[in-house]
Amino acid sequence: MQIFQPIITLAFTLIAPALLAGTLTVKDPWIPEAPPNARMLAGYMELHNHGEDVVRIVDARAESWFGNIEIHISETQDGLSRMRKIDLLEIPPGQSALLQRGGLHLMLMRPKRSPTVGDQITIELLDDAGQVAVVVEAEVRPRP
Numbered sequence: 001m002q003i004f005q006p007i008i009t010l011a012f013t014l015i016a017p018a019l020l021a022g023t024l025t026v027k028d029p030w031i032p033e034a035p036p037n038a039r040m041l042a043g044y045m046e047l048h049n050h051g052e053d054v055v056r057i058v059d060a061r062a063e064s065w066f067g068n069i070e071i072h073i074s075e076t077q078d079g080l081s082r083m084r085k086i087d088l089l090e091i092p093p094g095q096s097a098l099l100q101r102g103g104l105h106l107m108l109m110r111p112k113r114s115p116t117v118g119d120q121i122t123i124e125l126l127d128d129a130g131q132v133a134v135v136v137e138a139e140v141r142p143r144p
C-alpha cells in the first residue's frame with residue numbers, strides 16, 4: 001500500500017491546481033478611494049475567461065467590508081449618466097469583461113468601515129451555481 005502513496009500524492013498535486021484555479025483570471029483590480037461617509041464605492045478590474053465554458057457571474061461578496069455588492073452598468077440616456085443593476089455578467093470562453101469607469105463596475109454598498117488608500121479588499125465573485133468563481137484582491141487607490 002505504501003508504495004502507492006507517492007503516486008497518489010503526485011496525482012493530487014497535478015490535478016488539484018486545475019480544480020482550484022477556475023477559469024477566470026483577474027487583471028488590475030482596484031477601488032477608487034471615496035470620502036469617509038460614502039455610502040457606496042466602485043470596483044474595477046478586467047476578467048478573462050480562459051476556460052472552455054461560459055462563466056456567469058451573478059453576485060459578489062466582501063462581507064467584512066460591505067453589506068452587499070451589486071453588478072452595475074453606467075449608461076448615458078438623454079444626456080444623463082445613470083447606473084443600472086444587472087443580474088448576470090456572462091463571459092464567454094476566450095473573452096474578457098472590462099469593469100471600468102463609465103461602464104460595467106462592481107457597486108460596493110453599505111461599507112462597514114471606510115476603505116483608505118493602500119487597503120487590500122478581498123472580493124469573491126459568485127457564479128450562477130453559487131460557487132466562488134474567482135477571488136479578487138482589490139487595492140484601494142487615490143481617486144483619479
Ligand SMILES: [Cu+2]
Binds near residue numbers: 106
Ligand atoms: Cu454603480
